[in-house]
Amino acid sequence: MAGPTEEAPAAAAAVSSPKSGVSEERASPAAAARPRGFWPFGEDKSVHKALGGAADVLLWKDKKISAAVIGGATVLWVLFEVVDYHLLTLISHVLIGALAILFLWSNATVFIKKSPPDVPDVQISEDLAVNIALALRTDINRALGLFREIAMGHDLMKFLGVLVALWILSEIGSLSDFLTLTYAAVLMLHTVPILYHKYQDKVDDFAAKAHSELCKQYKVLDAKVLSKIPRAAAKDKKQN
Incomplete structure (x- = not known):
């Protein structure tokens, strides 16, 4: 008689919380226990958390702002690339129009x-300027540290990865100008995250298989080629 009484709570828990929807289904132990070899945003990090403050715009939660960003980027791209407008001319014309309207309005009253x-009365606060400077400082120091580590010959994998990334970037830059690349990046930021959010499970499964295969190929390459390349010995840091 103990069997039915033990199964009843489990069945009740399975059908309870009908308002939870997809969010609880993804947070369930069964979903969390699925074997994954590769998680693009970490095991406990969703797309919304990874995007941070821009999540509502990039995931089209706030459709008005998202549409305004896409529309503004499209207008700028058409002005500079199709109409062949110039940035300095556009800024000057916008400022002339704004100042003329405000001046005439103030006198017409x-x-x-x-x-x-x-x-x-718009002013940039000292705290805002300091926070921006600190954020830039952190990112620049991290990039400089990465380049120094690669230049010292400590990490061959990072060296090859940075070389491939820079080569791809140079090839993309040779095919198009900076403004078109920026416009394409804006479009991708407003399409790729929402598509990934919609098909996250399928993309993660495919990424896990691809990551596993790349790891196998890298181990073969490391055993046959990379391990035989002499590397600079990492210097021990001096103890104070």
């Missing part, structure tokens, strides 16, 4: 007896 435009 004397005759139409309405309140002048409320132009905000």
Whole structure:
């Protein structure tokens, strides 16, 4: 008689919480225990968490802002690439139009007896400037540290990876100009994350197989070629 009483709570737990939807299904132990060889964003990190503050825009949660970003990028690309407008000319014309409208509006309020435009006093705070500088400092130091580690000959895998990445970047740059690449990056940022979020399980499974195969091929390459290349010995750091 102990069997039915033990199975009942399990069955009740399986059908309970009907409002949880997909989020609880993904967070269930069965889903979390699935064997994965490769997780693009970490085992406990979703796409929304990986994107941070830009998640609502890139995943089209806020459709108005997402559409405005795509529309603005498209307008700029058409102006600079199709109409052959120039950046300095565009900035000058926009500032001329804005200043002329505000100046005429401010002076017209004397005759139409309405309140002048409320132009905000915008200033960059010291905290904001310091935070931006610190963020840039951290990223630049990390990049410099990576280049130094590669230049010292300590990590052959990173050396080959950076060479391939730079070569791909140079080939892409030779096929198109910077503005077109920026516009393509904006379009990809507004399409790839939401597609990955929609088909995450299939993409992760494919990435796990590809990652496993790459690891096998790298082990073969390392055993036959890379391990025979002499490398610079890593110097021990001096103890203070």
